[in-house]
Amino acid sequence: MDKLIMFCEELKFKKLSEVSSSIDFDVSSNFQFPGPHCPLFGVVLVTSYLKNSIVIVIGTKECTIYTKTFTMHRQLHDRSAVDNVFSFCLNSQNVIFGAFDELTNAILEIDSKYRPEAIFLVSTCVPEITGEDLERVIRSVECKTQSKIVAIQTDHLGSYDHHSGIQKTYESLVNIMKKTSEISKSVNILGFRYNGIEKTELYRLLKEKDIIINQTVPASTNINKIIKAPEAKLNIVLDYSAVGMAKKMQELFNIDYVVFDRSLNIDDIEKNYLVLSDKLEIDLSKEIRELKFEASKIIDASVDTLNGKTFVYSNAPYNTLEFSSFLTHLGMKPLLISIRHISNEELRFREFILNSGVDPYISQTANIALVRKLYDYIRPDIYIGHEDQNYLFSKGIKMVVLDSLASKVGFELVTETINSISYSLSDNIHLKNLKHRRSENGASF
Numbered sequence: 001m002d003k004l005i006m007f008c009e010e011l012k013f014k015k016l017s018e019v020s021s022s023i024d025f026d027v028s029s030n031f032q033f034p035g036p037h038c039p040l041f042g043v044v045l046v047t048s049y050l051k052n053s054i055v056i057v058i059g060t061k062e063c064t065i066y067t068k069t070f071t072m073h074r075q076l077h078d079r080s081a082v083d084n085v086f087s088f089c090l091n092s093q094n095v096i097f098g099a100f101d102e103l104t105n106a107i108l109e110i111d112s113k114y115r116p117e118a119i120f121l122v123s124t125c126v127p128e129i130t131g132e133d134l135e136r137v138i139r140s141v142e143c144k145t146q147s148k149i150v151a152i153q154t155d156h157l158g159s160y161d162h163h164s165g166i167q168k169t170y171e172s173l174v175n176i177m178k179k180t181s182e183i184s185k186s187v188n189i190l191g192f193r194y195n196g197i198e199k200t201e202l203y204r205l206l207k208e209k210d211i212i213i214n215q216t217v218p219a220s221t222n223i224n225k226i227i228k229a230p231e232a233k234l235n236i237v238l239d240y241s242a243v244g245m246a247k248k249m250q251e252l253f254n255i256d257y258v259v260f261d262r263s264l265n266i267d268d269i270e271k272n273y274l275v276l277s278d279k280l281e282i283d284l285s286k287e288i289r290e291l292k293f294e295a296s297k298i299i300d301a302s303v304d305t306l307n308g309k310t311f312v313y314s315n316a317p318y319n320t321l322e323f324s325s326f327l328t329h330l331g332m333k334p335l336l337i338s339i340r341h342i343s344n345e346e347l348r349f350r351e352f353i354l355n356s357g358v359d360p361y362i363s364q365t366a367n368i369a370l371v372r373k374l375y376d377y378i379r380p381d382i383y384i385g386h387e388d389q390n391y392l393f394s395k396g397i398k399m400v401v402l403d404s405l406a407s408k409v410g411f412e413l414v415t416e417t418i419n420s421i422s423y424s425l426s427d428n429i430h431l432k433n434l435k436h437r438r439s440e441n442g443a444s445f
């Protein structure tokens with residue numbers, strides 16, 4: 001234990017009790033692997049779903065190649081995503097004297113040749129530092145194009161990760177909307193970046209009550225639909241990154257919104273449904289009661305499997321401290337939590353973990369290289385997030401990746417999270433991995 005303490009002090013890892021805000025983090029290393037994504041990545045996560053649009057990335061070759069590579073790769077694995085990225089690579093003359101003429105010519109050429117419904121001009125660090133005036137560019141071309149032209153600033157100077165890029169992209173979409181007549185009993189679902197909204201618990205309950213799903217942004221929409229988004233009576237926000245968009249729509253078009261967050265607390269989920277029911281004037285009491293009862297049964301049944309198990313949290317599609325407190329509530333013990341930042345809203349989850357008698361180490365997200373050095377000391381039962389599964393297996397650590405649950409909403413998120421972790425801790429998955437590893441080495445089992 002003394003060795004572990006000395007090692008964590010050397011890496012500048014703090015205990016959760018020593019961290020109550022983002023400024024309490026110490027930088028453990030100037031080198032990070034794999035490191036955080038930049039806001040440009042967040043823009044592409046959203047715009048790659050927007051059919052009939054084009055994205056022009058304005059920056060160095062590294063920025064444009066990075067974006068293009070990601071969109072091409074995503075298109076291979078996600079049929080609904082589109083490769084709509086064009087690269088505007090700055091040269092030394094552009095950096096010194098500006099790129100106004102070349103950029104306006106590029107926009108006019110793309111508009112004429114491809115006829116998109118919208119063109120997103122995405123700036124990166126270098127043009128933001130040099131002060132490239134994209135609003136001036138837009139003013140000079142907007143009367144000459146049939147496309148809507150929108151600027152999105154994605155410099156990485158004031159943001160640690162990609163989430164600001166997602167937020168700015170959502171908010172930029174409001175700029176192309178137009179006021180129209182309202183469709184009663186209709187909703188927009190904002191902040192859902194996955195396929196299969198129609199398979200979710202929330203969608204099913206709304207359809208059963210004859211609620212019209214006007215559109216899902218960004219996963220199931222296009223520019224023409226976004227223009228008509230103000231038709232909806234209510235916006236349902238599934239991700240906090242889309243709250244800014246909902247607020248702008250409320251200010252400009254007087255559309256009310258509710259935040260239906262991806263909570264793991266079944267009482268909070270019940271409250272979300274009740275608020276939604278009240279706004280839409282529908283009765284979901286029977287459905288909520290049944291779903292909550294089933295979720296409670298699965299929670300109670302998980303105790304034997306999960307109680308006493310230790311975990312390392314690296315990354316998963318949840319609020320970090322809420323997720324860790326949820327597992328703590330089920331009897332699991334966090335040993336190390338990788339976290340991006342701590343907001344005031346998360347402090348209650350921090351207190352719950354500490355009051356449960358555990359005080360895990362904290363590291364900043366996206367630095368697996370340092371976290372690996374702790375495995376031999378803390379020996380967790382399971383690693384939650386992305387890692388080399390064979391490497392973890394060699395250390396006797398099981399692993400679960402929960403990315404597939406990012407599209408779950410409501411009580412189904414609770415039940416499927418528990419089921420996934422319980423299965424990953426079971427002997428069945430352990431033997432499956434052992435067979436796979438031995439077959440790779442040419443051994444029989």
